[in-house]
Structures are given as structure tokens and as C-alpha cells.
Amino acid sequence: MQVDSRKIYVKGLENNQDLKDGSIRYVIYKAQDSSKSLLELKPSYGTSYYLTVNMPSLREVDKVIVVTRTSVNCYRVIISTTNGTELVNCKTYDEITQTITKSLPK
DSSP, rough: OOOOGGGOTTTTTEEEETTTTSSSEEEEEEEOOOOOSEEEEEETTEEEEEEEOOOOOOOEEEHHHHHHHTTTEEEEEEESSSSSSEEEEEHHHHHHHHHHHHHHHO
């Protein structure tokens, strides 16, 4: 059964992935340190310069949220972190939104 991603709105979760089976997946990554600029141009020996490219480190997944629909008024929200997985049954899209909002860090 199809889940309507337009009816689920959680601030900060705009990047949803509609899967082929009708479910929705949200992937939340850990915050990265962006103190360095991507490109640095530094002088070297008179009129020469050298270019340094600071490649960002690989992103680490913090949380994965999957919303599936099992029947007419039954939705399952699966919240998976490195500490464990939580399964919550919801009846409406408002309950889905509240469950996802509670799981996000403040």
C-alpha cells in the first residue's frame, strides 16, 4: 500500500525517498565539521601557488526512519539508530508526524 509523503511534514526532514514498495525512507546524517573551506590557494616561492583540496570525510548515518502502510488505517514507523531499532504503530498521518518529531534531537 502507498504512503503519501506530502502528508508527512517534519521540520528538518525534507529529503525523503519514495521507495518502490510504497514506503518512505528518511536518512539523517551526523553533523560534519565544516570549518575548513573546500579549496585553499596558498602562495609558494615567489609567484607560484599551490592548490589544496580539502575533501570532506565520509558522512556517518545517524538515524534511518522508514514509514510503511500495512492496511487502511495502520502505518508502521521504524526508527533505527546505532543504539537500536524502535517500531511504532500509528493510525493517522498526524501520529506519524508526532512520532518522528519526538525521535529527532532538539
